[in-house]
Each structure stands twice: as C-alpha cells, then as structure tokens.
Amino acid sequence: MKTVRIGLAGFGTVGSAVYRNLNREADLILERTGILPEITAIAVRNPRKSRPGGHFPSALVVRQPRDLVKRDDVDIIVEVMGGCTTARDLIFAALRAHKPVVTANKALLAEHGRAIFGESNRLNVPIYFEASVAGGIPIIQSLRQGLVANRFHLIYGIVNGTCNYILTKMSEENLPFEEVLREAQALGYAEADPSFDIDGVDAAHKAAILASLAHGGCVDFHQVHMEGIRNVSSIDVQFGHLLGYEIKLLAIIRWQSENKVEVRVHPTLIPRTNRLAATRGVTNAIVVRGHVVGDIKLSGPGAGGDATSSAILSNIVEAATHLHSSSDDRSPAYLCAKGPEVVPISNVVSRYYLRLSVADRPGVMAQISSILGKAHIGISSVIQPEGHEGKVVPLIFMIHDARFDAMNQALKHIQNLQCVKAKPVMLRVESFES
Amino acid sequence: MKTVRIGLAGFGTVGSAVYRNLNREADLILERTGILPEITAIAVRNPRKSRPGGHFPSALVVRQPRDLVKRDDVDIIVEVMGGCTTARDLIFAALRAHKPVVTANKALLAEHGRAIFGESNRLNVPIYFEASVAGGIPIIQSLRQGLVANRFHLIYGIVNGTCNYILTKMSEENLPFEEVLREAQALGYAEADPSFDIDGVDAAHKAAILASLAHGGCVDFHQVHMEGIRNVSSIDVQFGHLLGYEIKLLAIIRWQSENKVEVRVHPTLIPRTNRLAATRGVTNAIVVRGHVVGDIKLSGPGAGGDATSSAILSNIVEAATHLHSSSDDRSPAYLCAKGPEVVPISNVVSRYYLRLSVADRPGVMAQISSILGKAHIGISSVIQPEGHEGKVVPLIFMIHDARFDAMNQALKHIQNLQCVKAKPVMLRVESFES
Numbered sequence: 001m002k003t004v005r006i007g008l009a010g011f012g013t014v015g016s017a018v019y020r021n022l023n024r025e026a027d028l029i030l031e032r033t034g035i036l037p038e039i040t041a042i043a044v045r046n047p048r049k050s051r052p053g054g055h056f057p058s059a060l061v062v063r064q065p066r067d068l069v070k071r072d073d074v075d076i077i078v079e080v081m082g083g084c085t086t087a088r089d090l091i092f093a094a095l096r097a098h099k100p101v102v103t104a105n106k107a108l109l110a111e112h113g114r115a116i117f118g119e120s121n122r123l124n125v126p127i128y129f130e131a132s133v134a135g136g137i138p139i140i141q142s143l144r145q146g147l148v149a150n151r152f153h154l155i156y157g158i159v160n161g162t163c164n165y166i167l168t169k170m171s172e173e174n175l176p177f178e179e180v181l182r183e184a185q186a187l188g189y190a191e192a193d194p195s196f197d198i199d200g201v202d203a204a205h206k207a208a209i210l211a212s213l214a215h216g217g218c219v220d221f222h223q224v225h226m227e228g229i230r231n232v233s234s235i236d237v238q239f240g241h242l243l244g245y246e247i248k249l250l251a252i253i254r255w256q257s258e259n260k261v262e263v264r265v266h267p268t269l270i271p272r273t274n275r276l277a278a279t280r281g282v283t284n285a286i287v288v289r290g291h292v293v294g295d296i297k298l299s300g301p302g303a304g305g306d307a308t309s310s311a312i313l314s315n316i317v318e319a320a321t322h323l324h325s326s327s328d329d330r331s332p333a334y335l336c337a338k339g340p341e342v343v344p345i346s347n348v349v350s351r352y353y354l355r356l357s358v359a360d361r362p363g364v365m366a367q368i369s370s371i372l373g374k375a376h377i378g379i380s381s382v383i384q385p386e387g388h389e390g391k392v393v394p395l396i397f398m399i400h401d402a403r404f405d406a407m408n409q410a411l412k413h414i415q416n417l418q419c420v421k422a423k424p425v426m427l428r429v430e431s432f433e434s
Numbered sequence: 435m436k437t438v439r440i441g442l443a444g445f446g447t448v449g450s451a452v453y454r455n456l457n458r459e460a461d462l463i464l465e466r467t468g469i470l471p472e473i474t475a476i477a478v479r480n481p482r483k484s485r486p487g488g489h490f491p492s493a494l495v496v497r498q499p500r501d502l503v504k505r506d507d508v509d510i511i512v513e514v515m516g517g518c519t520t521a522r523d524l525i526f527a528a529l530r531a532h533k534p535v536v537t538a539n540k541a542l543l544a545e546h547g548r549a550i551f552g553e554s555n556r557l558n559v560p561i562y563f564e565a566s567v568a569g570g571i572p573i574i575q576s577l578r579q580g581l582v583a584n585r586f587h588l589i590y591g592i593v594n595g596t597c598n599y600i601l602t603k604m605s606e607e608n609l610p611f612e613e614v615l616r617e618a619q620a621l622g623y624a625e626a627d628p629s630f631d632i633d634g635v636d637a638a639h640k641a642a643i644l645a646s647l648a649h650g651g652c653v654d655f656h657q658v659h660m661e662g663i664r665n666v667s668s669i670d671v672q673f674g675h676l677l678g679y680e681i682k683l684l685a686i687i688r689w690q691s692e693n694k695v696e697v698r699v700h701p702t703l704i705p706r707t708n709r710l711a712a713t714r715g716v717t718n719a720i721v722v723r724g725h726v727v728g729d730i731k732l733s734g735p736g737a738g739g740d741a742t743s744s745a746i747l748s749n750i751v752e753a754a755t756h757l758h759s760s761s762d763d764r765s766p767a768y769l770c771a772k773g774p775e776v777v778p779i780s781n782v783v784s785r786y787y788l789r790l791s792v793a794d795r796p797g798v799m800a801q802i803s804s805i806l807g808k809a810h811i812g813i814s815s816v817i818q819p820e821g822h823e824g825k826v827v828p829l830i831f832m833i834h835d836a837r838f839d840a841m842n843q844a845l846k847h848i849q850n851l852q853c854v855k856a857k858p859v860m861l862r863v864e865s866f867e868s
Contacts, residue, residue: 021726025583032582032650130580136727138572138580145579146564146572148466149459149747216465275733278712292455293570293744296734299709301727310727313583325759 001030004320005040007068007099009090010081011056014104014131015042017305018080018312019056029313035320037313040073043081065090069097076319078312079103080131088112095125100319102312104131110205110221113212126322128315133206134159134284136307137300138314143213143288150290152214155253156432157286158279159206161302162190162197163229163249167267168280170237171246177232189282199228200249203265207251210286211263214253217339219263225345227266236355236425239396242385245269245353246277247427261340262348269353269429289434346405351380351429354397356414357422360390364419368395371417375410377402392421398429435464438754439474441502441533443524444515445490448538448565449476451739452514452746453490463747469754471747474507477515499524503531510753512746513537514565522546529559534753536746538565544639544655547646560756562749567640568593568718570741571734572748577647577722584724586648589687590866591720592713593640595736596624596631597663597683601701602714604671605680611666623716633662634683637699641685644720645697648687651773653697659779661700670789670859673830676819679703679787680711681861695774696782703787703863723868780839785814785863788831790848791856794824798853802829805851809844811836826855832863 006022008015022037030036042056043065065086068074077094079101081087087108094101096119103109109116109132120127130140134157143152158164162184169180181198184190196202204224211219229249240247247267254262270277275297279285284302289295301307358364365382372379378400388394399407407426415424440456442449456471464470476490477499499520502508511528513535515521521542528535530553537543543550543566554561564574568591577586592598596618603614615632618624630636638658645653663683674681681701688696704711709731713719718736723729735741792798799816806813812834822828833841841860849858 021583025726028585029583136581136724137730138576141575141580142572145752146575146748147570147744148751149455149463149744151462290570290744292459292747293741294735294738296571296732298730298732300730304728307727310581310583310724313726314580317582318579 001036002034002320002324003036003038004316004323005038005073005075006316007041007043007071007074007077008039009043009065009068009077009079009087011042011044012080012082013305014080014308014312017309018078021306021309022313022316025313029317033317033321035317037316037320041068041071043068066093069093069099074099075323076100076102076316078316079105080312082107084108084111088116091116091127092119095119095123095127098123098125100125100322101127102315102319103127103129104308104312106132106202106205106209110208113208114218114220117218126319128318129209130315131308131311133209134286134298135300135302135304136310137284137286137298137302138311139210139286139298140213141314142296142298143210147288147290147293147296150292151255152253152288153255153291154289154432155210155214155286156250156276156430157284158248158276159251159284159286159302160197160203160249161282161284162194163203164279165189165282166198167229167232167247167249170232170234171241174234174238176234177230198230200226200265203249203251207253207263207265210251211253211261212339215255215261215340219261219339219342223263223342225264225266225348229267231425232267232427233425235394236353236427239355239383239385239394240269240353243383243398244272245429246272248276248279250276250430252430256343259340260343262343264345264348267427269427271431274432287432295434346403348404349401350404351401352399352407353427353429354399355425356395356397356420357392358395359419359421360393361419364395367417367419368397368414371410371413372397372399375406377406377410435470436468436754436758437470437472438750438757439472439507439509440750441475441477441505441508441511442473443477443499443502443511443513443521445476445478446514446516447739448514448742448746451743452512455740455743456747456750459747463751467751467755469751471750471754475502475505477502500527503527503533508533509757510534510536510750512750513539514746516541518542518545522550525550525561526553529553529557529561532557532559534559534756535561536749536753537561537563538742538746540566540636540639540643544642547642548652548654551652560753562752563643564749565742565745567643568720568732569734569736569738570744571718571720571732571736572745573644573720573732574647575748576730576732577644581722581724581727581730584726585689586687586722587689587725588723588866589644589648589720590684590710590864591718592682592710593685593718593720593736594631594637594683595716595718596628597637598713598718599623599716600632601663601666601681601683604666604668605675608668608672610668611664632664634660634699637683637685641687641697641699644685645687645695646773649689649695649774653695653773653776657697657776659698659700659782663701665859666701666861667859669828670787670861673789673817673819673828674703674787677817677832678706679863680706682710682713684710684864686864690777693774694777696777698779698782701861703861705865708866721866729868780837782838783835784838785835786833786841787861787863788833789859790829790831790854791826792829793853793855794827795853798829801851801853802848805844805847806831806833809840811840811844
C-alpha cells in the first residue's frame with residue numbers, strides 16, 4: 001500500500017465531487033491499484049460558505065492555493081478552481097516544487113499551454129488533464145496511450161453539452177434558439193451569461209487541447225477558428241432536415257499534410273447517417289480517425305461534478321504511479337519544441353449550405369449563380385422550398401468544396417445584389433467520409 | 435531513447451499487420467514515447483509459406499515459439515498465434531523468464547485466465563491484452579485506468595462483428611439468416627465453419643474477460659451463459675421492428691450486488707432508441723455504466739489486422755514502459771484470489787419476447803395466459819399481428835421481468851398445448867435504463 005497525499009484547490013461543483021467520490025472510493029482504488037489516495041489539504045476561497053455538495057473538516061483548510069504546495073503532507077496538486085491567474089501561479093509553483101499536477105482547467109491549458117507544458121517538460125514533472133476535455137470520457141488517455149501508434153488524420157466531436165442541448169431541442173421540437181436558451185438557463189444547462197458556451201469559446205479551448213495532443217505541439221486557443229450557434233435559426237434546422245442533415249456545433253481537427261492542421265469550431269451540417277447526428281442533449285461524443293485503427297468513437301457525459309471527478313480520480317492514480325516509479329518514460333503531453341502549423345481559416349476548404357432571402361422574380365437565380373460561377377464555386381444543388389411563397393422567398397444552395405475566402409468574397413457580391421433582401425446564412429457541411 | 439526488442443509469435447492476419455505497422459510507425463512511437471520498438475525474432479509455423487500480408491527477413495525466423503523466450507535479444511513476447519496449447523506454453527515460459535507478454539488471444543484468457551493471471555501476479559510479470567476484446571477500441575485500458583474509480587454496474591456490448599453484420603443485414607434488407615450467413619462467408623466476414631462466431635463462443639470469451647476485469651476476479655468462460663443467433667429468424671426481426679426494437683447479439687455483464695454478477699451472451703431485443711441499436715455491420719460497441727461517471731460508450735472496428743495491431747502496439751509501449759521502470763505499481767489485471775460469483779442463468783431476471791405459432795381458434799389466448807398467470811409471469815402486451823391469417827397464426831407476448839427458470843417451466847407447459855403448433859421462440863428484451 002502506498003499513500004498519495006493530495007492538495008485540493010477549489011471546492012465548487014467539481015472540487016466537492018472529487019472530495020466526495022475520493023473519500024467514498026478510496027478503498028476501491030486501493031484494492032485495484034495498491035494506491036490509497038487521501039486529501040490532506042484544501043484551498044477554498046471562502047471556507048465559511050455553506051456547501052450543499054459536501055462538508056470537509058475545517059482542519060484541512062489552507063488560506064491560499066499556493067500554501068498547498070509548501071506543505072510536506074501534500075504530494076500532488078489537484079487544481080479545480082478554474083480561472084487563469086491564481087490557477088496558473090499554483091500550477092507553476094507545484095511543478096517547481098516537483099509535485100505532479102492534475103487539472104480540469106481547459107481555458108488555462110488552451111491559453112497558457114505552451115508555458116505550462118514547457119515547464120512541465122523542462123522539470124520532468126507531469127501534468128494530467130483528462131477532465132479538461134469531454135468530462136468523464138477517457139479521450140485524452142486514449143489519444144496518449146490506447147491509440148499511440150496512430151496518426152490522427154481527423155478528430156471531430158461534440159464537446160460542448162450546452163450547445164448540443166440547445167441544438168437538440170431546436171431540432172426535435174422545432175423551437176427558436178432564444179426560447180431554448182432561456183429554458184436551458186432555467187434548467188441550469190446554460191449560464192446566466194451563456195457566451196462562453198454558445199459562442200464556441202469552451203469548444204475552442206477543447207479543440208486547442210486535442211489538436212496539441214494529437215499533433216505533438218502547442219496549438220494556441222487564439223489559432224482556433226471559432227463560430228458559435230447564436231446565428232443558427234430554426235428555419236435552417238428545418239431545411240437541414242429536408243436535405244437529410246442535422247446541425248451540430250463541432251470541434252474539427254483535420255490533418256492536411258505533414259505539419260499542417262485545420263483546427264476549427266463551428267455549427268456544421270452533418271448527414272443524419274453520421275455517427276454524431278444522433279448524439280442528443282448534453283452528451284459529448286468524439287470520433288478519432290487513426291490511420292492504423294480506423295474510426296473510433298467515444299461518447300458519454302461531458303460535464304457535471306461526478307463525471308468530471310471520475311476523470312480526475314483516474315489522473316490521481318496516474319500521478320501517484322508516477323511518483324512511486326523511478327521511470328521518466330512517461331510520454332510527454334505536449335512536445336513544445338515544434339508543432340503543427342494551423343491552416344488559416346481563409347484557406348480551409350469545405351462544403352457549404354447557403355440560404356438567401358431573395359425577391360420572388362425571374363432572373364434572380366441567374367444573377368446569383370453567375371457570381372458563384374465566376375468565383376469557380378460549384379453548386380451541387382439548389383432548393384427553393386415550397387410553402388414560402390411571398391415577396392421574399394428562401395433560396396438554398398448546397399455548395400461543393402470551396403475555400404472560405406472564395407466563399408466570403410462571392411458572398412459580398414451576392415449580398416450587394418438588389419434582389420437579396422437579408423443577410424445570407426452560410427453554414428459548413430461536412431460528411432467526414434474516409 | 436530506449437529500445438524494446440520484441441519476439442513475435444504468429445504471422446497470420448494480425449501478426450503480419452503488427453510487423454508492418456510496427457516497422458512503419460517505429461519513429462512515430464519513438465517520438466511520442468521515447469521508446470523504439472523493434473522486432474528481433476519471429477516464430478512462424480511455416481517460414482516458406484507465401485505471405486501476401488508482408489515479408490520479413492528470414493534471419494529473424496526461429497523454429498519454435500518457445501525459442502523466442504530463450505533469446506537474449508528478446509525483451510517482450512507478442513503472442514498472436516491463437517490456439518490454447520502452444521500459446522499457453524509460450525506465455526508461461528515468457529512469464530517465468532520475466533518477459534512481459536502482449537496477447538490478443540481471447541480464447542486462451544477466457545479459458546485459462548485463472549492459471550495465466552495467477553502466474554503473472556505471482557511472478558509480478560505483466561500480461562497485456564487490449565486486443566483481446568473489441569479490436570482497436572481501447573476498452574481494456576479504459577476499464578483498468580480511465581474509469582478506475584468506478585464500480586461497473588453494467589457493461590453491455592456488441593463484441594462480435596460477424597453476428598452484427600448478419601443481424602444488420604437481416605434487419606435492413608429483410609433477408610433470412612441462412613442467406614445472409616452465406617453472403618458473409620463469401621465476403622470473408624464469416625468463417626467456413628461459422629459456429630465460433632454465430633453460436634456466441636467468441637462473444638462469450640470476451641464477456642468472460644470483461645467480467646473478470648470489471649469485477650476483480652476470474653470469471654471462467656464456462657460460467658458464461660451463451661446463446662447464439664442461429665435461431666433468430668427474420669420474422670422475429672420484423673416483429674421486433676413493429677414493436678420498436680432491434681435484435682442484437684449482446685454480451686451483458688450486470689452487477690447485482692456485492693460479489694454477484696450476471697454474465698451472459700444472447701440475442702436481445704433492444705429499443706431502437708438504445709445507443710447500440712444503430713451500430714451497424716462489423717462495428718463493435720460497448721457501453722460501460724460506471725457508478726461515478728455514468729454511461730460511457732466506445733465503438734469502432736472490432737477486428738481486422740490493422741485495428742487489432744493498433745491495440746497491440748499500444749500494449750507494446752505499456753510493456754516497454756514497465757520494463758524500463760522500477761515500479762511494481764501496475765494495477766494487476768485480475769485479482770485471482772477472490773472474485774465475483776456468477777449468478778446461474780436460471781436465476782437471472784429479464785423481460786422476454788415470446789412468439790408462439792397457434793391454431794387460429796377461440797380460447798387459445800385464455801389457455802396460454804392462464805399458464806403464465808399461474809407461474810406469476812406478467813404479460814405486458816400481446817400482439818396478434820395482422821396479415822398472418824390462416825390455420826396457424828403468430829401470437830406475440832411481451833413479458834414483464836421474469837426469472838429464466840420460471841419462463842422455461844411455463845414454456846414447457848405451453849408447448850404441450852394442442853393449440854401450439856411449433857416450437858415457441860423466446861428472446862430476451864433489455865432496455866438498460868439507468
């Protein structure tokens with residue numbers, strides 16, 4: 001039996017679940033691994049706050065997160081505070097004290113990964129972050145270990161439960177975005193300020209982490225092209241159905257060639273036969289295309305205290321195993337020295353769904369298709385759906401593979417046409433065929 | 435850089451894929467892990483056989499698998515020969531020589547697991563077997579590591595691609611079993627002697643391994659209740675659709691209470707909304723219900739040389755990391771000292787689909803329902819589908835939770851009724867709601 005003593009920083013939804021589940025399952029973990037995890041100190045902002053999630057002995061409380069690092073009875077640091085300032089300081093202090101770190105902090109890793117993993121590599125002190133992407137789903141471990149012999153030609157996934165909840169409701173109940181958002185807020189699936197989720201920031205953090213891990217470098221959050229779901233309207237969801245598609249907010253990491261990778265987050269039309277089309281509600285799902293193994297899909301709860309703490313407990317065992325081992329053969333999480341080049345979004349090629357609101361008169365189609373033709377943008381189908389007769393009618397183009405900059409250029413011309421009566425809607429279409 | 439020298443036993447579909455992919459991806463593995471894998475010796479039955487899968491230098495060939503163990507230039511043994519005699523001897527020899535083992539041999543582990551894992555534990559020499567269940571899907575690693583803090587209340591999955599291919603075809607194209615089986619044989623998805631797959635033997639091997647791993651003991655293959663798909667007829671597939679179900683061959687491992695577990699393989703009606711209902715063709719898919727994390731699903735290619743070799747290469751890295759580490763903290767694969775008690779199938783409770791062929795005359799329903807009623811078996815619905823008028827008509831009962839022995843007893847009485855004109859068909863129904 002080997003005891004591992006944990007300093008826990010943060011006691012919110014995730015922190016309290018880690019505390020509760022660790023204490024409840026310590027014997028199970030001991031039986032399975034020979035390691036007995038024990039929380040010996042906790043840093044909380046306000047020790048007197050009432051905590052429905054669980055209570056803890058006040059003797060464990062320290063004033064400052066950094067105090068955890070200084071204590072002799074703390075072997076590893078579990079950071080579940082969130083935020084990028086105190087958490088960053090804590091992690092650097094822990095690494096420099098040669099104490100392994102377990103963190104769920106996707107924002108921090110996506111925005112300061114280069115510095116943090118650089119320090120981790122330099123000092124040979126590991127940092128574990130299974131909980132930072134897709135909650136309880138063991139995607140990080142699968143990329144690092146289970147699929148280690150694979151180049152990851154494609155990774156795509158639903159990694160934000162809030163957005164998927166909203167899009168599922170819009171799709172199944174034909175409701176407008178704003179109404180579903182309000183409902184999600186009432187149910188606690190969306191924050192009072194929902195922008196972090198619905199503008200794609202959270203998904204882009206996760207995309208940056210997955211891209212870095214998959215391609216051996218540090219892809220920075222600011223290199224990720226990001227579009228949220230605010231502009232997805234229920235009319236597009238319905239037209240999508242008509243054409244055989246569902247709209248999902250996807251994180252997409254596509255390897256183009258040696259050292260070039262697309263990393264993007266945006267609403268995407270995917271065929272209803274795609275493996276992610278039926279992923280409902282707050283569930284997360286990720287498809288990994290390995291060049292040896294083929295397509296592997298992992299799905300499950302991507303958030304919540306319990307699911308996230310399952311990942312953190314697994315990382316605690318990894319960290320403890322590392323501590324009790326003389327080996328330095330752990331694969332580094334990121335190889336910061338080099339890394340892939342992120343393709344600018346303007347150069348990224350995809351298919352498009354384009355919905356225009358146009359005057360219902362002859363010659364309109366000719367004007368628009370002429371602009372697309374001159375830009376060498378191929379139309380794969382055009383639909384003017386029935387039931388929308390009036391002065392202004394919807395006109396939907398499905399566009400063959402086109403570069404984003406070419407599409408943008410053509411769109412500028414199109415929206416200047418007199419016959420075009422509203423801002424065009426442009427959504428990417430992906431089928432992810434191998 | 436640390437080199438790990440591998441003795442490869444077997445050069446069939448899997449062995450040749452391991453050789454090819456390992457040589458092709460050795461640099462990638464080195465870059466990611468610091469470990470350079472190298473195959474230094476190969477045992478093949480017939481070195482002169484022509485091998486479309488790949489060639490290897492004849493200098494590497496040894497005569498007998500056990501010769502691999504004796505060589506100084508072999509650090510770990512990769513066993514992909516299959517079979518239970520020579521493979522067993524090889525693995526014991528390797529363990530005793532303190533050489534870690536990587537194997538894909540599910541039959542061997544399911545039938546001789548107690549002895550093999552006992553020896554592995556006693557000598558503290560690890561054996562890795564990711565490829566033994568669901569090919570390239572990292573299910574073993576997820577159970578052992580990523581979900582280590584979870585008790586596995588339920589594991590269910592499609593773990594035999596051949597059966598799922600046949601059932602998918604039967605469902606989608608309304609074809610009879612025999613015809614689809616012949617087609618699968620022509621395409622190479624089923625063996626000339628298909629009994630190993632279609633009678634559930636292969637799935638039961640995998641169920642035994644998963645049950646042992648999940649519940650910390652050695653569940654023997656012979657304790658697994660096993661029914662294959664030979665008796666699934668297309669009429670039952672169609673009636674299943676009518677009722678909202680798909681029929682899948684599932685491996686089910688359900689934890690009842692402390693130390694009691696159901697381990698069974700049988701065709702199962704699952705609701706079309708279940709997460710496995712849409713798993714098509716040769717794809718494998720497994721749902722793991724962890725008491726902390728909730729339901730996690732993993733799916734992907736469950737067979738084939740490349741997918742399987744992806745898992746084996748991952749295990750080679752694990753084995754190499756172990757070799758270069760002083761640690762003995764690796765979680766043991768099986769805790770052989772104790773383990774769960776497998777519940778006899780007669781005591782297992784489930785719902786049932788019961789199809790009778792009965793004479794089309796008054797009083798039949800009363801006779802049958804009286805037998806069920808006396809046995810305290812509750813009927814949840816009865817359907818006499820239209821379009822089957824004649825002297826003999828189908829009559830379908832959906833049965834509430836009932837013990838298997840009670841169902842069997844009642845069925846004996848029912849089939850003795852004069853009005854029952856053919857052997858009744860009884861299939862289990864599961865919805866796996868949490």
